[in-house]
Amino acid sequence: MIQPFIIEIIFVLIKIVAVLGVVLLIVAYMTxxxxxxxxxxxxxYGPMRVGPxxxxxxxxxxxxxxxxEDIIPAEADxxxxxxxxxxxxxxxxxxxxxxxxxxxxxxxDINIGVLYVLSISSLGIYxxxxxxxxxxxxxxxxxxxxxAAQMVSYEIFLGFAxxxxxxxxxxxxLIEIVKAQENVWFIFYQPxxxxxxLIAGTAETNRVPFDLPEAETELVAGFHTEYSGMKFAYFFxxxxxxxxxxxxxxxxxxxxxxxIPIISDLALxxxxxxxLHISAFIFKMLVFMFILMWMRATFPRFRYDQLMxxxxxxxxxxxxxNIGVTGLVYYFIA
Amino acid sequence: MPVxxxxxxxLNMGPQHPATHGVLRVILDLRGETILNAEPMIGYLxxxxxxxxxxxxxxxxxxxxxxxxxxxxxxxxxxxxxxIEKLMGIEVPERAKYIRTIIAEIARISSHLIAIGTHALDIxxxxxFIYCFRERELTLxxxxxxxxxxxxxxxCRIGGVMADLSDQxxxxxxxxxxxxxxxxxxxxxxLTQNRIWLKRTKNIAVISAEEGLNLSxxxxxxxxxxxxxxxxxxxxxxxxxxxxxxxxIGQNGDIYDRYLVxxxxxxxxxxxxxxxxxxxxxxxxxxKVPRVIRPPKGEVxxxxxxxxxxxxxxxxxxxxxxxxxxxxxxxxxxxxxSIPTMVDGHLVADVVAAIGSIxxxxxxxxx
Numbered sequence: 001m002i003q004p005f006i007i008e009i010i011f012v013l014i015k016i017v018a019v020l021g022v023v024l025l026i027v028a029y030m031t032x033x034x035x036x037x038x039x040x041x042x043x044x045y046g047p048m049r050v051g052p053x054x055x056x057x058x059x060x061x062x063x064x065x066x067x068x069e070d071i072i073p074a075e076a077d078x079x080x081x082x083x084x085x086x087x088x089x090x091x092x093x094x095x096x097x098x099x100x101x102x103x104x105x106x107x108x109d110i111n112i113g114v115l116y117v118l119s120i121s122s123l124g125i126y127x128x129x130x131x132x133x134x135x136x137x138x139x140x141x142x143x144x145x146x147x148a149a150q151m152v153s154y155e156i157f158l159g160f161a162x163x164x165x166x167x168x169x170x171x172x173x174l175i176e177i178v179k180a181q182e183n184v185w186f187i188f189y190q191p192x193x194x195x196x197x198l199i200a201g202t203a204e205t206n207r208v209p210f211d212l213p214e215a216e217t218e219l220v221a222g223f224h225t226e227y228s229g230m231k232f233a234y235f236f237x238x239x240x241x242x243x244x245x246x247x248x249x250x251x252x253x254x255x256x257x258x259x260i261p262i263i264s265d266l267a268l269x270x271x272x273x274x275x276l277h278i279s280a281f282i283f284k285m286l287v288f289m290f291i292l293m294w295m296r297a298t299f300p301r302f303r304y305d306q307l308m309x310x311x312x313x314x315x316x317x318x319x320x321x322n323i324g325v326t327g328l329v330y331y332f333i334a
Numbered sequence: 335m336p337v338x339x340x341x342x343x344x345l346n347m348g349p350q351h352p353a354t355h356g357v358l359r360v361i362l363d364l365r366g367e368t369i370l371n372a373e374p375m376i377g378y379l380x381x382x383x384x385x386x387x388x389x390x391x392x393x394x395x396x397x398x399x400x401x402x403x404x405x406x407x408x409x410x411x412x413x414x415x416x417x418i419e420k421l422m423g424i425e426v427p428e429r430a431k432y433i434r435t436i437i438a439e440i441a442r443i444s445s446h447l448i449a450i451g452t453h454a455l456d457i458x459x460x461x462x463f464i465y466c467f468r469e470r471e472l473t474l475x476x477x478x479x480x481x482x483x484x485x486x487x488x489x490c491r492i493g494g495v496m497a498d499l500s501d502q503x504x505x506x507x508x509x510x511x512x513x514x515x516x517x518x519x520x521x522x523x524x525l526t527q528n529r530i531w532l533k534r535t536k537n538i539a540v541i542s543a544e545e546g547l548n549l550s551x552x553x554x555x556x557x558x559x560x561x562x563x564x565x566x567x568x569x570x571x572x573x574x575x576x577x578x579x580x581x582x583i584g585q586n587g588d589i590y591d592r593y594l595v596x597x598x599x600x601x602x603x604x605x606x607x608x609x610x611x612x613x614x615x616x617x618x619x620x621x622k623v624p625r626v627i628r629p630p631k632g633e634v635x636x637x638x639x640x641x642x643x644x645x646x647x648x649x650x651x652x653x654x655x656x657x658x659x660x661x662x663x664x665x666x667x668x669x670x671x672s673i674p675t676m677v678d679g680h681l682v683a684d685v686v687a688a689i690g691s692i693x694x695x696x697x698x699x700x701x
Contacts, residue, residue, distance in 0.1 A: 042464035138345050142367065142682070208458060209530055212683075219682075220352060300530045301458030303683045304367060 015107050016097075023096050026282075027240045028058040033286075034293050041297040068229035073136060076226065080134035085227065085234035088127025091120045092241035099248045100175045102258045102277035104270075113174035114166065117249060118159060121204070124238060125151045128223050131235070135226040143222025146212045146304060151204060153311050158200035160319035164193035164326045165253045178257030187254040192322050194254045196315050198291070201246035203307070205239060207292050209299040210307060247288035248281075255284050342370060347685065349378045355452065356696035360673070360685065367681045372674045376667075379700040387660035392418055392492065392627040395657070400486035402645075402664065402698040406445035408437045408477075409640040410698075411490035416571055417636035417647040418492050421629040427618040430494040431573040436507070436610045437480060437489055438572065438638075439603040443514070444473040445641035445693075446554075446596045446603075453593065453690035454525060457534050465520045472510050479503040492627055494620030504611065511608045515601060522597070535590035539676040539688035542587055549675065550668040553643025555692050558595045559587030565639035576613070577606045589691040596693075628655050642666050642693055664698040 032047065032054070039046025047054030072081055098113045100106040110116060125148065132144015166172065168189060169180040180186075187194050203210035212222075219225070224235045251257060258264075258277035268276070302310065348359035357378035363370040383402065387395050399414045400407040412434055419426060426434075451466030474484040480503050481487040481496065489496050499507075525531045541551065543559045556563060564581045566574045582598035584591025631653040637646035643665025652658040669692045676688045 038460070042461050043468055044464065138343065142345075211458070297461045298524065299459065300454065300525075300528065300534055301683075302530060303534060303681060305681065306533050 012107065015105075019096055019101075019107055020093065023093070023241065023244070024237070027237055027244065028062060030240045030244065030289060031061065031236070032058045033289065034296075037290060037293045038297045041294070062233065065229055065233040070229045070231065071226075073226050075136040077134040077136065080130050081226075082231070084127050084131035084134055085231045085238075086127070087130065088124050088238040089234045089241070091123040091127075092238040092245065095120050095245050098174055099245070100178060100252065100257060101281045102274050103175060103178070104274055105278060106175070109173070109175055112172045114162065114172045114177075114249075114253075117174075117245070118155070121242065121245065122151075122155055124242065127235075127238070131227070132223040135223070137226050139219045139221070139225045140223050143212075143219045143225070146219075147206065147223060150206075150210065150212060150307060153308065154200045154203035154210075157311060157315045157319055158197060158204060160316070160323065161193045161197040161200055162249075162253055163319075163323050164190040167323075167326055167330060174252050174257075178252055178259065181256040181259065185254060185256040190254065190322070190326070192318060193326075194250070196319055196322070197250060197253070198288075199315065201250060202292060202295065203311070205242045205246055205292075207243065208296040209302050211301060212304055212307060243289060243292055244285060247285040247292075250288055251281060251284040257281060340365065345682070348375075355689065355694055358670075358689070358694065358696055358699075360689070362682065362685065364682065367683075369677055369680055369682065369685065372677050372685060374670050374673050376670070376696070376699050379696045381701065383701045384660055384662060387657050389656065391655045392629070392657065395660070396491075397486070397488050400488050402662065402701055403445070403640060403642060403666070403695045404485060404697050405448050405695060406441040406641045407485065407487045408434075408441040408489050409445075409638060410645060411488060412438050412572065413636065413638040413640065413645045414647050415490040415492050416638065417634055417649055418627065418629060420636050421632065421634040421649060421651060422492075422623075422627070424493050424621050424623060426494055426621055428573075428615045429498075429617040430619045430621075432610050432614050433480075433495050433499055433619065434490060435573040435577065436499075436607055436614075437477075437487070437495075439606045439610070440473050440476050440507075441487075442603045442641040443600050443607075444470055444477075446600050447473070449641075449690075449693035450521060450593065450596055453687075453693070454521075454531075456686045456690040457531070459524060459528075459531065462521050462524050465517075465524075469514060469517050472513070476503065476507055476510060479506060491620060493623035494618070498619050499614075504614075507607065507611055511604050511611070514604050518597065518600065525593070526597075532590065534683075534687060535593060535691075536588060537586065538589050538684050539680065539691060540586060540588045541672055541676050545675060546587065546672065549672045551672050552668055553640070553665050554595045554599060555592055555643070555669055555672070557582065558584040558592035560585055565637055565644055569637070571636075571638055573610060574606075577609050579603075579606050589687055592691045626655050628653060637663065640665060642695065642698070643669060645698075662698075662701055664701060666692075666694040666696075667699045670694055670699060 036046040047057040050056040050060045072078060095117050097107045098110060098116055128147045129144045132140045132147070165177065165186040168186055169177040171177060171180070224232055227235060258281040260276065260280045263276065343364040345362040345364055346359065347362055349357040359375040359378065361373045361375060383398050386398060396411065396414065399410040402410045447466040447470045451463040454462035477487050478484050480499055481489040541559055543561050546556045546559045547561065560583050562581055562583050567581060579602045582595050582602065584595050629651040631651060633648070633650045635646060635648045637644050644663065645665055646663035648661040648663065649657050650659040672692065673688060677685045
């Protein structure tokens with residue numbers, strides 16, 4: 001006689017393994033997608049050698065990083081140096097616990113989902129700052145400083161930008177937010193908030209044009225200059241996992257989450273509907289991923305002070321105005 | 335409350351650094367990210383080319399001139415050959431002069447493409463770099479057809495050029511001058527009006543015309559500061575006196591102006607190549623010169639407008655078949671002197687942008 005709670009635990013574990021497996025696979029293939037997308041934008045092919053059209057390239061890269069010599073600089077603070085990549089990667093993965101891929105497929109449903117995502121994702125910054133500090137290299141140090149200032153300030157704008165949709169939804173629960181978009185996606189009510197959230201999300205994940213912490217041509221590789229092998233791979237995975245989280249959050253908050261117009265309201269078999277919803281969710285995430293890659297292929301990089309200027313003097317007032325206007329309109333209409 | 339005194343941070347940028355265009359090392363004194371002092375250190379690519387010249391005959395030294403500025407080798411071949419021709423009083427056939435002009439201008443386009451591409455890459459615009467290399471590939475194909483070599487062309491000979499231009503070359507060169515201006519639109523679309531690009535380049539690393547002249551800034555960089563000086567117009571050589579072209583100048587002397595000057599220079603070079611191809615006269619490609627070059631005793635200084643600025647050879651001859659002393663005046667060396675003035679008080683990111691904007695090649699700085 002198996003007790004019901006054990007069955008439940010097993011069921012949850014299966015979901016965790018499924019989500020983590022899929023996420024890690026997608027993360028690995030995001031690197032492939034990025035190289036292919038940017039390659040084609042730059043009139044070249046991208047990876048072509050490993051497997052058909054280079055499809056096995058991410059696996060080859062992973063294996064290469066796995067067997068690579070693990071170098072710890074002599075002057076580095078060893079404990080922190082080892083800890084930093086883990087601090088970076090773990091928060092990036094545990095956020096997936098609350099991402100609702102469908103109204104039946106998620107690991108857990110907590111009523112403060114948005115807060116959970118924001119707070120856990122800010123933990124990842126410590127990894128970067130500590131990595132910059134522990135490497136004991138000047139380039140890493142500058143990279144760490146930059147990311148501390150950048151990510152802390154852009155988190156504020158991200159937080160303020162998503163207050164608009166939260167007011168409309170009246171809930172912090174990610175599933176409730178999606179359900180509130182049954183008729184109209186929030187992107188149509190909150191276009192300004194959407195644009196600011198997209199920009200802040202780009203800055204949060206250190207992507208071009210805000211990739212200052214790892215600005216290749218200035219700081220060599222920024223905070224991960226001294227890292228190699230698997231530890232570097234952790235940072236790499238964390239960056240792509242974070243990009244996916246930003247995409248997922250934008251999908252949930254602005255693009256109606258898993259919902260597909262018209263089809264979601266049809267009476268279809270449950271399994272088919274769930275599969276359709278999950279694919280729709282992943283497709284919407286990929287759209288954002290494509291936008292992030294597109295930006296990387298197009299824009300030059302901001303300078304450090306200009307980045308702060310854009311953030312505090314342009315985006316911050318705009319988010320406040322957006323909150324005010326949303327509040328007023330909501331007050332008079334509802 | 336006591337004022338917190340911070341120590342200055344000394345950052346060694348280079349010699350192995352992705353943005354120093356070779357083996358340049360810049361020692362930066364920083365307070366936070368603000369630059370207190372920048373000191374370029376050179377010499378990591380020193381090969382002693384000037385000394386080598388004293389033990390080589392005049393003809394043997396020709397390939398070494400390729401290795402000065404390896405992204406625009408024909409310009410240096412040309413400077414060296416014209417210097418010796420001036421010393422010996424050799425009259426070069428008209429067709430050879432035109433061929434030299436065509437090749438030198440294609441080299442200018444090729445070099446400016448690298449300059450703009452790597453400069454954009456330094457500021458983070460990756461795609462422009464690849465687009466520039468797409469067109470550079472075409473210029474290298476042209477070199478290959480004309481000289482048999484893609485980078486180190488070694489094309490000029492004392493008294494003329496190595497070989498006549500083939501029909502195939504003329505065909506693809508005519509295609510190139512038609513295609514190239516349309517391709518340039520791609521870089522302009524990505525950069526010229528780009529808000530981030532403007533923010534990164536306007537009023538950054540400004541150098542006034544007076545400061546620039548005092549530091550012997552030259553080439554497109556001083557033209558970016560508004561000084562209308564171009565050796566091709568001032569002291570025409572090869573067939574430049576028969577060509578119609580404008581000298582673009584900037585107003586502010588900032589990075590953006592230097593970028594615009596280079597863009598416009600590529601258009602003008604394209605125009606020159608087009609004219610030269612249309613007017614190409616028939617005739618010999620090489621004057622009759624003795625087998626062993628023995629210039630008369632004396633000295634000569636000859637300069638040309640290389641893509642990076644004024645390239646000059648000072649040759650002292652003692653009447654033998656080897657130069658007694660050969661001094662090379664390289665534009666990048668003079669341009670690098672302006673870096674400390676340009677970046678004073680700027681941020682680390684601007685150093686990279688400034689170095690990219692003056693377009694240095696370490697091969698000719700260290701020679």
